[in-house]
Amino acid sequence: MAKNLKLNIKNTQIAEAINLGGLKEKFAKRKADIEELAPSSEEKANLEKPEGKATITPEAKAEADERPKEEVKRVRARSRSMFAEPRSTLPLAAETEQELVAKKSRKKSSEELRQEIFGEVTAEPSLPSEEAPGSSSPPFPISSPLPPQANEPPTPMQEILPLPKATLDRLLAPKRYPRRSPLSSMERLDAPIPQEKKETSQLGPTGRHINDLLNARLPKPEEKVLPVAAPGKEEKERIDKGEEEKKAKGRVKEGTTEETTTAKKVGRPGKATREFRDLKPAAKKSSDQRSFDARDRYGLRSSDEEQHWRKKRAHKHIAVQEDTTTRPTSLKVRLPIALKDLAVEMKLKASQLLAKLLIQGVMLTLNDQLDDETVVQLLGQEFGCDITIDRAEQERIRITDKSIQEEIAAAASERLYTRPPVVAFMGHVDHGKTSLIDAIRSSNRAASEAGAITQHMGAFRCTTAVGDLTILDTPGHEAFSAMRARGAKITDIVVLVVAGDEGIRQQTVEAIQHAKAAQVAIVVAINKCDKPNFNAEQVYRQLAEHELLPEVWGGQTVTVPCSATSGEGVNTLLEMLALQAEVLELKASPDMRARGTVLESQMHKGLGVVATVLVQNGTLRHGDAVVFESLWGRIKTMKDEFGQEIEEALPSTPVAITGLSGLPDAGEEFIVVKNEKEAREIAEVRLQGMRQARLLQKPKFSLESLLQQAQDTPKKILNVVLRADVQGSLEALRTALEKIESSKVIINVIFAGIGEIAESDVHLAAASKTIILGFHTQVEHHADLLIKELGVQVRLHDIIYHAVDDIKDIMSGLLDKVAQEEIKGKALVKATFKSSHHGTIAGCQVVEGTIHRNNKMRIIREKETIWQGDIASLRRVKEDVREVQKGLECGILLVNCNNLMEGDILEAFQVVYLSQQL
Numbered sequence: 001m002a003k004n005l006k007l008n009i010k011n012t013q014i015a016e017a018i019n020l021g022g023l024k025e026k027f028a029k030r031k032a033d034i035e036e037l038a039p040s041s042e043e044k045a046n047l048e049k050p051e052g053k054a055t056i057t058p059e060a061k062a063e064a065d066e067r068p069k070e071e072v073k074r075v076r077a078r079s080r081s082m083f084a085e086p087r088s089t090l091p092l093a094a095e096t097e098q099e100l101v102a103k104k105s106r107k108k109s110s111e112e113l114r115q116e117i118f119g120e121v122t123a124e125p126s127l128p129s130e131e132a133p134g135s136s137s138p139p140f141p142i143s144s145p146l147p148p149q150a151n152e153p154p155t156p157m158q159e160i161l162p163l164p165k166a167t168l169d170r171l172l173a174p175k176r177y178p179r180r181s182p183l184s185s186m187e188r189l190d191a192p193i194p195q196e197k198k199e200t201s202q203l204g205p206t207g208r209h210i211n212d213l214l215n216a217r218l219p220k221p222e223e224k225v226l227p228v229a230a231p232g233k234e235e236k237e238r239i240d241k242g243e244e245e246k247k248a249k250g251r252v253k254e255g256t257t258e259e260t261t262t263a264k265k266v267g268r269p270g271k272a273t274r275e276f277r278d279l280k281p282a283a284k285k286s287s288d289q290r291s292f293d294a295r296d297r298y299g300l301r302s303s304d305e306e307q308h309w310r311k312k313r314a315h316k317h318i319a320v321q322e323d324t325t326t327r328p329t330s331l332k333v334r335l336p337i338a339l340k341d342l343a344v345e346m347k348l349k350a351s352q353l354l355a356k357l358l359i360q361g362v363m364l365t366l367n368d369q370l371d372d373e374t375v376v377q378l379l380g381q382e383f384g385c386d387i388t389i390d391r392a393e394q395e396r397i398r399i400t401d402k403s404i405q406e407e408i409a410a411a412a413s414e415r416l417y418t419r420p421p422v423v424a425f426m427g428h429v430d431h432g433k434t435s436l437i438d439a440i441r442s443s444n445r446a447a448s449e450a451g452a453i454t455q456h457m458g459a460f461r462c463t464t465a466v467g468d469l470t471i472l473d474t475p476g477h478e479a480f481s482a483m484r485a486r487g488a489k490i491t492d493i494v495v496l497v498v499a500g501d502e503g504i505r506q507q508t509v510e511a512i513q514h515a516k517a518a519q520v521a522i523v524v525a526i527n528k529c530d531k532p533n534f535n536a537e538q539v540y541r542q543l544a545e546h547e548l549l550p551e552v553w554g555g556q557t558v559t560v561p562c563s564a565t566s567g568e569g570v571n572t573l574l575e576m577l578a579l580q581a582e583v584l585e586l587k588a589s590p591d592m593r594a595r596g597t598v599l600e601s602q603m604h605k606g607l608g609v610v611a612t613v614l615v616q617n618g619t620l621r622h623g624d625a626v627v628f629e630s631l632w633g634r635i636k637t638m639k640d641e642f643g644q645e646i647e648e649a650l651p652s653t654p655v656a657i658t659g660l661s662g663l664p665d666a667g668e669e670f671i672v673v674k675n676e677k678e679a680r681e682i683a684e685v686r687l688q689g690m691r692q693a694r695l696l697q698k699p700k701f702s703l704e705s706l707l708q709q710a711q712d713t714p715k716k717i718l719n720v721v722l723r724a725d726v727q728g729s730l731e732a733l734r735t736a737l738e739k740i741e742s743s744k745v746i747i748n749v750i751f752a753g754i755g756e757i758a759e760s761d762v763h764l765a766a767a768s769k770t771i772i773l774g775f776h777t778q779v780e781h782h783a784d785l786l787i788k789e790l791g792v793q794v795r796l797h798d799i800i801y802h803a804v805d806d807i808k809d810i811m812s813g814l815l816d817k818v819a820q821e822e823i824k825g826k827a828l829v830k831a832t833f834k835s836s837h838h839g840t841i842a843g844c845q846v847v848e849g850t851i852h853r854n855n856k857m858r859i860i861r862e863k864e865t866i867w868q869g870d871i872a873s874l875r876r877v878k879e880d881v882r883e884v885q886k887g888l889e890c891g892i893l894l895v896n897c898n899n900l901m902e903g904d905i906l907e908a909f910q911v912v913y914l915s916q917q918l
Contacts, residue, residue, distance in 0.1 A: 331380065332390040336371035336692065339364055346385055356382050369692060397685050399627065399671055404595050404616050411589045419588040419651040420461075420468040421581035422614070424487040426511035427497035428504075429475075432527040435564035436497060437473055440464065440574065445473075457483050457666075457728055459599050459612060459654030460641050465571070466578035470614070470652045472599075475732070481510060482735065483728050486667045488514040490597050490614060493580050495573070496524045500534040500561070504542040512546050521580050522548065523558045525573055530563040588651035593672040594618035598628070598664045599654065602726040603755035607637070609660045613670060620649040620657075624672045625679040630690055632683035633660035634676050663754055666728045716745045716814040719770035720807070721761050722752040723777050729800075730754060733775050736804050742918035745811040757794065759783045766790040771810065775803055808918065817913035825849030827884075827892065829904040838873075840898040844906060845889045852883045855908035857894060861901070870895045871908075 294300075327347045343350040350366050356379060357364055370376050373389050380387035395401070402410065425433045438445050441462045458473035474487040484507075488494060494515040498504055515522050526539050540550045540559070549555025558576050562569025594615055601611040613620075620626075624635050636659030638646055649655045661683070664670075673679045720737065724730035730752055737747050750768055751761070757772055757779040763786075765772050771793040779787070779794065787794055797803035827844035834840055851874065858868040873893040874881055884890040892906060 327383070328385060330386045330388070332388050333376065334390045334393050335373060335376070336369040337376070338366070339368055339370060340366040342370060342376065342379070346380070346383060348383060352383075353379060393685075397682055397689075399673065399682065404669075407592070407595070408588055408617055411592065415589045415591050416587040417590060419586050420470050421492045421577065421584070421586055422470045422472065422490065422652055423493045423495055423577055424472040424474060424491035425495045425497055426474050426484055426487065426515070428499070428502075428507040428511075431497050431499040431502070431505075431508070432564045433497045434473055436495075436525065436527060436562070436570070436573075437471055439564045439567055439570050440469075440471070457487065457599055457612075458641075459614060461653060464574050466574050467581075468652075469574075469577065470654065482731055483666070484511060485514050485517075486597075486599075488518040488520060489667075490599075490616070491518070491520055492584060492586055493521045493523060493577060494518075495577070496522055497527055498524060498539050500526045500528050500536055500539060501531050503535070503538050504546070509546065512548065521584065523560065523573070523576055523580060524548070524550070525569075526559060526561045527564060529561040529568060530566050534561075536561055586652075588617045590619045590650055592618040594620035594624065594626075594649075595669065595671050596620070598666055598668045598670065600666055600726045600728050601663045601754070603663065603753075604658075605756070607658050609633075609663050610656055610658055611660060611664055612654060612656050614654045615649045615651055617651055618672070619651075620655065620672065622647050625674070625676045626657075626660075626670045627673050627679045627682050628660070628664040628670050629668045630683055630687040631660060631662045631664050632676075632679040633657075634679075635659055663727060666731065715743075716811075717748050718745055718807070718811055718814060719748050719750050719768050721765050721770055721772045722749055723757050723761065723772065723774045724752075724754060725776040727754060729775055733773075733800060733803060736800060737807055740804070740808060740811070740918070742811060744916065745814055745918060747807070747811070756780050757783055759786055762786045762790060762792050765792045771795060773797070773803060773807065775800065811918055812915060815916040815918075817915055820912045820914055821909045822912055823849070823907065823909050824855050825851040825886070825908045827851055827890070827906040827908070829900060829902055829906065830889075831902060832900050833891075838893055839896075840900045842892045842894070842900045842904075842906065843889065844892050846884050846886050848886060849908070850883050850885055851890070851892075851906075851908045852910075853881070855910055857892070858907050858909070859894075859897070859900070860905040860907055861903075867894070867897050867899065869897060 325347055328345075331345055333342065333345060337345075339353060340350045343353050346353075354364065354366075357375075362375070364370075376389070377387050400407070408416070425437055427433050434445055437443075437458075437460070441460060445458065457475070458471075460471045460473075462469050462471060472487050472491060474484045488511075494511070496508065496511055496515070498508055512522070524539075524543060526534075526536055528534060529536075536559075540553055543550055543557060543559070544553065544555075548557045550557050550559040552559065558580070560569055560573045560576055562573055564570075595617045596613050596615040599612045599614055601609065604610045620635070620638070622635055622638055626633055626635065635657050637657065638649065639656045640646055641654065646655065673682065722730060722733060722737075724733055734749060734752055737749065740747060750770060751764060753761070756777050757774055759780065759782055761772055762783050764770075772795070774794065774796040776798055777796070779796075795803070795806055797806065825846055826848040827846045829842045829844050831843040832840055833843065853871060853874045855871065856868070857871050858865050860866075871892060872895045873891075874884065875891045875893075876884060876888065881890070894900075
């Protein structure tokens with residue numbers, strides 16, 4: 001509303017500036033002159049001649065040439081209006097057609113163009129065309145167009161008729177008009193108005209108004225208008241008909257006027273007309289398409305204003321794609337299975353399964369394994385899928401779900417045969433186990449043991465007067481507890497060897513516990529009955545304390561006094577073993593596939609992996625494919641305890657085999673399969689499952705453990721590389737080292753292997769700053785020079801408790817020594833002497849102990865230590881002395897100390913560094 005009001009005020013001011021009232025009077029006078037100059041009926045008749053070229057009379061041409069031509073300067077309006085007039089294109093009647101062509105071909109100067117644009121109109125004004133319906137009216141009233149003649153039919157434009165000579169002279173005569181302001185660009189004229197000559201000084205240096213420069217447009221091509229013959233009757237009717245149709249259809253554009261002359265079609269001699277054409281005003285920008293201005297740049301435009309022009313963002317309709325996935329209604333999976341794998345099988349997103357588990361209070365991740373059958377089936381029911389557990393692969397990998405004893409019990413009785421009993425000798429160290437076995441076997445195996453103790457598990461097959469026996473020799477040292485436990489599991493009868501002069505000891509009690517846990521028969525052999533301090537009653541009493549009531553006391557435990565040295569009671573012991581085997585009815589089936597247990601394994605320098613196994617059922621043959629826990633192999637060689645090659649091993653037979661893919665752990669079971677390919681596949685699947693199980697093991701943290709770690713002082717760490725000859729010895733050594741109790745040093749075994757110490761072990765020890773501990777092994781020839789070059793510590797031992805003691809000493813050496821002060825003597829300062837060269841010298845008397853020259857000294861004044869340091873000089877009389885005894889006087893000079901006073905006490909002390917205990 002405010003914008004329209006401003007436009008109205010501006011239009012009013014423009015109308016006053018251009019003298020609109022005088023302009024209206026001029027239009028009225030011009031209209032009267034046109035009516036007076038209207039052609040008569042004779043002149044109209046002359047127009048109705050046959051079509052042809054318009055001719056100019058010689059008299060008119062001569063008079064026009066003789067009349068002096070006065071150039072009239074034309075002044076253009078200040079702004080280029082949409083009603084601006086194109087310059088007149090009709091030539092004067094006196095000009096010939098050739099002169100017209102020549103004039104049009106000649107380039108006009110800027111002065112001539114200016115005169116044509118701003119000069120006074122000399123041609124006869126043409127009548128304006130009728131406005132189209134709906135056209136907008138001018139902002140101020142203007143004179144109405146002339147009505148058509150009464151005797152002529154109405155035409156779309158008033159024709160320009162030839163005028164007589166007198167009328168032409170009067171029109172060509174120069175006229176004077178009062179000076180007026182140029183018309184506004186908003187005025188709309190029905191006919192061209194001759195303008196008075198005006199001074200161009202009102203315009204710019206170029207003769208153009210500033211609005212012309214602002215609203216400059218590309219110049220339109222000049223239209224060439226040539227005089228043509230007057231239209232005939234048919235032409236007029238055609239023009240009238242077309243004009244009526246145009247009016248009926250309403251196609252005349254608003255704000256424009258039709259051409260007011262037919263000079264393009266009809267030419268009149270001696271007449272010059274100007275063609276007027278309304279210009280289309282520039283389209284105004286709508287309010288909703290305003291430009292980005294300073295208010296937008298500085299954020300001053302309010303949100304209410306933005307609502308008028310900001311285009312509303314089109315709402316994007318996101319097409320929801322229909323889920324066409326076909327999900328299974330039944331599924332078979334193997335356990336354990338990862339959560340993401342289960343989602344893939346069910347054709348679901350893993351997040352959907354996680355959401356369901358979270359609702360039930362189960363926190364899992366994508367890689368977590370699901371091993372609970374109930375959880376998997378409940379997840380399937382949530383999504384309409386019936387999940388069943390596929391156990392076919394597990395059965396194939398497990399090979400069999402029966403133990404060795406269950407397999408023997410399920411076999412047909414006609415396929416079972418009596419097998420030799422497996423007897424394990426167990427007891428405390430140095431109670432004569434190996435010596436007793438040598439007495440049975442008539443061998444001297446004890447002489448080859450380092451330190452006269454057994455540190456390996458031995459398996460032998462021997463023939464006696466009562467039948468064949470398979471004997472297992474277990475170590476008696478406390479570090480071999482696991483080895484004794486394995487021996488108790490695979491044996492049929494346990495022979496508990498107890499020294500009659502010592503009685504039951506710690507490892508004897510442990511052996512009793514292992515035998516009871518394995519639920520095997522126990523026969524007690526009371527050894528060393530040939531010694532004078534032999535006391536069998538003491539052994540009976542100790543056995544009764546451990547719930548092993550001997551037969552001599554009315555119990556069921558068989559006890560046999562014997563001597564491995566003299567051989568006394570050995571045959572009785574064998575008879576008792578045979579009796580127990582007969583009672584147990586030990587049987588096996590040689591026709592079935594072989595199954596057994598690994599006793600020991602080692603890395604041989606020439607043969608590679610060598611495993612000592614005990615066949616418990618079936619028959620093991622050369623070339624069989626065997627599967628261990630996660631290893632596989634094909635039997636290449638098979639030897640007995642004497643190192644001789646054999647082709648097959650019956651039940652209860654220990655053999656050493658080669659051709660395995662790795663070192664099996666002691667205690668692992670083996671089973672023979674169809675072929676080597678199947679053995680490899682089963683072992684690889686088992687290995688993969690073991691890796692997944694290790695990944696699933698998460699360390700358990702608790703608040704108490706975290707607080708304990710925060711309070712604990714940092715501990716020293718001893719890194720160790722272990723090497724042993726066999727798997728059992730390595731296990732025992734590692735267990736013994738881990739059992740060393742210390743709150744200050746931790747043992748970290750970074751590598752443990754079987755075989756000789758190799759160059760790789762040396763490089764590893766040098767990089768991690770560790771020591772190498774070898775047990776019953778040697779160093780490779782190529783690694784000796786490398787050990788000296790890198791300076792790696794290598795400790796070799798044959799006896800396990802020597803190795804443990806050596807590691808304890810190394811652990812103690814890692815601890816920092818503790819400083820401890822020892823008071824050596826005290827001296828009382830009686831006088832002080834100042835020396836320009838040395839400083840203050842204290843005259844003292846030793847009141848306690850002895851003051852030595854190398855002692856440390858501190859000054860105590862009023863029970864507070866004010867200085868501590870070294871002694872620079874110690875003199876008695878005038879001589880330097882090493883020490884001063886109690887009661888003597890001396891002079892003491894301290895290093896850089898001048899703050900001595902009478903009555904101070906000088907205390908001499910010595911710092912002693914003590915080693916810490918583990």
